[in-house]
Amino acid sequence: MRLDFFRGLAMFIILLAHVPLDSWALWIPARFGFSDATEIFVFCSGLASSLAFGAAFRDHGWPMGTARIAHRVWQVYWAHVGLVLAVCALLYAIDASGWGAPDKLYIARVPVVPLFEDTGPALLGLLSLRWVPNFFDILPMYLVILAMVPLVMGAYRLAGRGGALGLVAAIWLAAQFNLLDLPSRPWATEIPWFFNPFGWQLVFFTGFAFGMGWVPAPPVSRALFRAAVAVLLISVPFAWFRIHDGLWLPDGWWLQDAIAAGREATQVLWRKTELGLFRWLHFLALAYVFWSLAGPGGARLTQPLRLPAAASGAALAICAGVALITAPWAWVDEIRALAPALDAWLTGVLGEGARSVLGVDLFVPWERQSLVMVLHLCALAPLVWTAIGAGARAWIAGPGWAGFVPVVRKVGTQSLAVFLSSMFLAQVIGWGLDLTGRGLWATGLFNLAGFAALIAVAYAVGWFKSQPWRRPAPAPAPTPAPAPAEAAPRRGAARRSAPQPAE
Structure with a gap:
């Protein structure tokens, strides 16, 4: 359950991270720590691989386990090739149709221009994995790591878990000294893959080791x-x-x-x-x-979730005051677009008005506005939480959470299909935002629509994988036997039962 849930969350984050100039991507976990959703995806893939492929090695031997891995590598390879070609076709269609923003060349948005300007070498590089554009580098990394599973399982058979984990650590250490770099461009072999699989296999095999029971x-x-x-x-x-x-x-x-x-x-x-x-x-x-x-x-x-109670008293008053004071700096673009008169009044008050009273204006430099926005949102959250009422809070903690978890888990169970869709959708969303502008409401609408599309893909793929057409047809209901026909009475009986005329 945890595996599918957290892998599903990673799928939503990966979508946001790949949408061009998406303001929501400024608040994903990658902005606040060294690791990001890629580590979640790779770790969960390692854990899932131990469950999916470990039994093949254990129950059927190394050759059959290797064959099982080869089949999966084959699937991921063609998924990668198909993804690159599909995104290239989308971007070319936008440019050729003239439906994109007039000042943008969409095939240059991701580094795929060589496929159009130097098609032969780029196409051969794509098929041989010697051309791995930065936007499309996760699946090549993943399939190389998958191909390492038989090697690690062979080390485990020969030297136990110490040998397997030692091999993983040695390969990772060699990657840190750039001894195992793979070229990402045939015309610039000095540029390595953005995700070096020999370094990233450490995360994958960490999950794999937990799943195999090598590490408690x-x-x-x-x-x-x-x-x-x-x-x-x-x-x-x-x-x-x-x-x-x-x-x-x-x-x-x-x-x-x-x-x-x-x-x-x-x-x-x-x-x-x-x-x-x-x-x-x-x-x-x-x-x-x-x-x-x-x-x-x-x-x-x-x-049910255990969520904080509603704010009250002094805490509520402080939050309201902070939210009100910081609002002009937190919503600069929105106020300017939706309420020009209010924007002009605030500009006068914070500019000339403040200088006449305080000797300095109260404008916040652009690089500090995000700090004010964080303070504003921290104050606004308790106000909204209190305003929605006890009934809504109880629904979020109970039925809302109970409905949310299975949906995210479903996305996690179909991670490859969802990932492929998210990379394509990211470019569609970026195109849409180019046309509508990246305002608060447009960004929210496109991102939520993208989430809904990923959920739809997960459920659709799950339905196809269940192969409902193979289920036996329901047996027809038994036809009831006809009621026996009523036998005609015998003549003598009829005479005996017939009424006698009165004398």
Whole structure:
């Protein structure tokens, strides 16, 4: 249950992460830590592979297990090729039809221009995996890692779990020194794959090892939970660009300089291409926190949520005051678009009005506006939670949550089909936002429509995989036997029963 649920959440996050210039992507987990949804996807794939393929190696031997892996690699390979061609066809159709934004060349939005300008080498590179454009690099990484499963299982047969885990660690370590890079472009072989599979296999085989029982599940303890939370919190300033790039802290402040210097000095430990050590440790901390919160066997996913009570009294008043004061800076674009008169009045009050009274204006620099927005949203959330009423809060904690979990799990059970759809949909959503503008309501509408499409894909694929046409037809209801015809009375009996005339 936990596997499918968290893999389903990763699918929604991956969609947002690939939509061009999607403002919702500024608030996905990748912005606040070293690891992101890719680690969730790869780890869950490793865990799922142990369940799907481990039995083949155990029950049918290494050759049959390898054949099972080869079949899956074949499927993923053609899924990758089909995805690249489908997205290229979409982007070319937008450009050729003139239906896109007039100032954009859509085939240049993702790095697929070589397929149109130098088709032969690009096509051969696509089929040989020597051309792996950045937007399409997850599936090639995944299929190479899958191809490593027989190697790791062979090491396990020869040297036990120590040999298997030692091989995984040795390959990861070699990748950290750029000894196992794969070229991503035939015309620029010095540029490696963005996701080096020999580094990322560490995350995959971490999940695989848990699923195979090579590594025991960690105990649930408050000390470990607090340590994991501490790792997540400490990593935020080093991972969130709004902090380490100086957007929230004053330039030249010693803390800002220390954060920037620390991030630069440890770059080799958090870089994404080779899966630096900090990314792996951050993911383990994140996984432990949510694994603990889900409860034994994911029990809490089936129970009503324990949510905070509504705000009241002084807390409610403080939240209302903070939300009101910060609103002009938190909703600058929305106020300007929907209420020009209010925007002009606020500009006068915060500009000339403030200077005449305070000697300085109250305009917030653009790089600090997101800080004000976070403060505003933190104050607004308790107000909304209180305003929706006790009935709505009870529904969210009970029936709402009970309906939400199965839907997310369904998305997680069809991860390959959903992933392929999300990569295509990301470009469709980006195209739509180019035409409508990336305002608050348009962005929300397109993103929610994308979520709904992924859910529809998951249920449709699940229905096809169930092969309902193979189910035996229901047996027809038995036809009742006809009632026996009533026998004609004998003549003598008829005479005896006939009424006699009165004398």
